[in-house]
Amino acid sequence: MRTRHLTAVLLSTSFIFIGLVISAQKSKTPPLDSTLEANSEKWKVKMHKGFGLGKPSFGPYVTLDVEKTDSPVFRKRTKEGSYRGAIISSESWDWDFSKYEATETKKAYRMMVAAESDTTELLFSLYSVSHDKQLTFFGEMMSKDDEGKNLTLGYKKTASGIIAIGTDSISWRFLIEDSFSRKDVPQGYFNDSKRLTTAYIITGSDSLFAEPIMQQIGKEVEKYSFQYQKGIFINDSKGTHLAALKSGTAGDLSNPFYVWIRKDVQAADQQAIASLFVLLMMIKSS
CATH class of the missing domain: 1.20.5 (Single alpha-helices involved in coiled-coils or other helix-helix interfaces)
Structure with missing residues (x-):
């Protein structure tokens, strides 16, 4: 005791x-970037979290509609192995009969984002694969406590598609990747997982890409230290920061998402970046 x-x-x-x-x-x-912030407005995001992917809005940008298309939904489960063993501590012991599974899904969506009189349409597929450790039916019967036995070991969500802006006949292509992995580290350390997000946009005149904004808590050599991604910059091909998204938590009013987009960026590029941010926030919050 x-x-x-x-x-x-x-x-x-x-x-x-x-x-x-x-x-x-x-x-x-x-500051994230003093030059970017000096030439941008800072917008607090309203997530409007509800059913499905939600409808974020910020500044002049409003998510009008998000809907699944008529394309068939792909779903597949693959068994990746099993685990049988006993968990022994100084106070008691317990059985752990678990299975390792990979779950793949793919769905197609259509999304509309408006900014005053301009409307942007996104057509994209959302593919996700999750690797999980779950108790078997026998394991649930034999286990005294399932705490810590059902785990998501890692996942990757990939959204890819096209962006059509207003009456522009040229569609821009984009890619978003959001991944999570759980690492094996010595007991007592807190840097046991990592979530990373990246994105790309191929426009008519340039290629825009995401740069992660990382936050270090404590020094790497210290026991109680960890690093996490707190947002992303959107850069042009020269590496100039055109926009930034500070990550938040959906439903937590004390930790909102924030967006910055430079005022001197072309209007079409602003719309494309804003639409990408909308989709990225929905993916991170789903």
Whole structure:
């Protein structure tokens, strides 16, 4: 009993320490890019979270419609292995009979984003593959506690398609990738998972690409340290930051998404970037 109490105290202290470090880091967070922010408006995103993918809006940009097309939905499950063993601790033990599965899905969508009198249409497919560890039916019967046994070990979501802006007859192509992976690290460390997001747009005159905005909490050599992606820049082929998206949490009013887009970027490029951000936020929040 004394050991359990000491463990609980140490764990609570660790989480308090991490919380204080994160709060301190947030209060000292430097500007994303002073030049970008000086030439942009900062827009707070309203997620309008509901059924399906939601309908984000910010500044003059409003998501009018998101709908699945008539294309057939692809879904496939593949068994990747199994696990049988016992979990033994200083206090008790438990059985773990699990299976490893990969689940693939692919759906096609149509989305409309409006900015005043201009409308942008996106036609895209959303492909996702998830690798999971799940208790089997026998495992659920034998297990005393399923906490920590059903896990998503990793996934990747890929959205690819075309962007049509207003009456422009040329369609721009885009790609978004959002991935998550869980790493094996020594017990007690907090950098056990990583989520990364990237994107590309091929326009009529340039290629735009995403640059991750990373946040480091603590030093890499320290035990209680981790790194995460807090947003993305959209750059032109010369590496100039044209726009930025600061990630938030859907449904959490204290942690909203924010968007910056340079005012001197061509109107069509602004619409394409804004539409890409809308889709990216929906993917990260789904």
